[in-house]
Amino acid sequence: MLQSRSERIAGVFIYIILSFITLLVLYPLFFVLIASISAPETVMRGEVWLWPKELSFVGYERLFANSDLMRGFMNTLLYTTTGTALNVLMTIAAAYPLSRADFNGRGIFTAIIVFTMFFSGGMIPNYLLVKELGMLDTIWAIIIPSAVSVWNIIIMRTFFQSSIPKEMQEAAFIDGASNMRVLWRIVLPLSGPILAVMVLFYAVGHWNSYFSALIYLSDRANYPMQLFLREILVQGQMQEMVDISDDSLARSLMDAEAIKYAAVIVTNLPMLLLYPFLQKYFVKGVMIGAIKG
Template sequence: MITARSSSDRWFDLVNYTLLAVLMLLVLYPLYFIIIASFSNPDLVNAGKLWLIPRDTTVEGYRRIFSDDSIWLGYRNTLLYTGLGTAINVVLTLTAGYALSRSDLPGRGLIMFLITFTMFFGGGLIPTYLLVKQLGMLNTIWAMVIPNAVSAFNIIITRTFFQSTIPSELLEAAVIDGCSNTRFFMRIVLPLSMPIVAVMVLFSAVGHWNAYFQALIYLKDDELYPLQIVLRNILISNDVSGNMIDDLANLSEQQRIGELMKYGIIMVASLPVLILYPFVQKYFVKGVMIGSIKG
C-alpha cells in the first residue's frame, strides 16, 4: 500500500537535496578547478578570471611534466610502495582479523587488548626512527612498507566483519568434511569476504599512495622518493627545475609554466585513486556498513 506523502515530507526532501547538492559542489568544485586550471593560461588563473571553463587551453604543462624523469621515477616508486605495501597490509590484516574472530583462539582477549592499546599509546617519532635505523631499513623501500604494515583500526573492522558474517556452523561443517583451518580460510572465508577485502585494499592503497611523511623521515636518496615527495618539493619548495623549465630563459615565463605545472602534477598524482574508487565503492559501503551494524 502506497501512502501519500505529506507536504512536510516533501519540504524535508527538498531541504535535504538542496544541502547535499551544495555540499557536493563544495567538494567537487576545487577538483574541477584544478582540472581546468591545468589546461588554461596561468595568467588568467592568477588573475582570478577562470571559473567554469578552460580559457586559452594548452597542454604545455602536461608535456613538460611527462618529459621529466623525476616524475616518472616518483611514479614508479609510488606504484612499487603502493603495490607491495597494500599486499603486506591486506595479508596481515585479514589473517589477524580472522584469527581474532575465532572464539577458540587462546588468549584472544589479551591480544585484542594489546592491539587496542596501541591505538591510544605509542612510542613517538624518535623511538620509531631509532628502531627503523637499528633494523637497517633507513633509505630502503622497507622503511615505506614495514613500519605501518598493520593498522589496529583495520584489524578491528576486519574481525568484526568476520564475526558477523562467517557463522561458526560453517566451520564446524567444513571440519567434519576434513577441511583444515588454512583451507577453510582460503577456500571459504575469503570468497565470502570480498567486501571487506575491497575495503582493506582501498584503505591501504590510498594510504600508501598519499604517504609522504615516512619518505620525508626515512629516505635520503632522490632515487627512492615517491611521487608525493616530488609533488611536495614542487608545491611547497617551488622546486620546478631540471628538464622541466630550464629551456626557458625568461624568469617570468619560467614562473608562468611552473604555476601551470603545479596544477598538472596534482592531477597526475590524484588520477589513479580517482579511477580506482568507483570500482570498489559498492564493496566499500557494503563492507563498512556490515561491520558497523552487526558489530
C-alpha cells in the first residue's frame, strides 16, 4: 500500500519515540555490564558512560570466591528446577479438567480457586501452617506454598479451551482413549507455546524469590542466592568478601562497588539467556490466549 506523506512522517516519528524508549530501558542494564568490568575507581569518578575503562574483573573474582554465594547459587538452581517442574505439573492438573465442558461443577471449582487469588490467610497463618507441617528450613517451605498460581491456571485453561480442537479430543474418546491419554497424546503436544510461557513465568518467579526464604529459612546452608545478594546489595555486608585489614578503606569501598555491579549481572544473566529460546513460544502463547479467551 502506498502511504501518504503525513503517514510516513507519523511512522518515522513513532520509530524515533520507540527507539528512545528502548534506549532508556536498555541503558541501565548496559551500564551495569560495563561498570562490572571497569576499574572501580573509574566508575566512582563517573568516567564510565558508554564503554568500559581500564578492564578489571575484581568484582567477579571477589564474588565467585565467596563460598556462601556459590552454595546459594546451587540452592537457587535446585529450587528453580524442582519448583518449576512441580508448578507446571500442578497447573496442568488443574487447568485441564476446568477446560472440559463435560466436567460437572467446573464453575464452582473455578469460583473457589479464583476466590483464593483475592483473599488469603496472610503471612502469619501461612507461617504457622508451614511450621505445623514441619517444613521450616527445608526445600519444601520454598516450593509447596507456591506450588500453583491461580492466574496461570486461568491462562492455561483459556488456552486449552480456545486452541485445542475439541473434534480431535472427541475423536480420541470415540476410539477408546482415556482422559489421561488424551491429555498426554493430544493436548500437551499441541500446547508447546503455553507450556513455554508457564516455564518462563514460574522459573523467573523462583529465581528472583527471596521473601519466602527470608521467612521460612534460618539455616544459611539452605539460603538461595537472592538472600546472599540481598545482604550484598541492600544491607552492605561485605566483610566476608572485602578484607579491610589488607587494603585501604577507599580500596575496599571501590571493591564493594565492583561486587555490587557483578552481583546484578550474575543474578540476571541466567534468565536473560533463557528468554531468547522461549521468546517465540512466549509471544504466541500469550497472544492466542488473549485473543480467543
